[in-house]
Amino acid sequence: MPQGDKSAYTDKQKRQAEHIEEGYEKRGVPEKEAERRAWATENKISGGGKKSGSGKK
Template sequence: MSQGDKSKYTDKQKRQAEHIEESYEKRGLSEPEAERRAWATVNKQDGGGKKGGSGHD
């Protein structure tokens, strides 16, 4: 089961996480661990969900 709110992520980030998760599962990781690692990877690459606000990148 998913942890946390994924609605703040872009469609691209969600697709990336799905592909990463599938790759981990093919290597023999359990689904929950694969999902956790996939989202950790997306967060590390992109710094989290959608950016917004006034003048912040």
């Protein structure tokens, strides 16, 4: 998967990242930086893209 490809994320993860991004932009963070921070935050919260099976801890 190429870097920056968001296809491995669920719709919920994408919505959450969008909401986080909007919050950063409201605080005056530039758009590109807000997007980068939003996805970093979402990865920290959810552990990254879709997970399969019950092995996720």
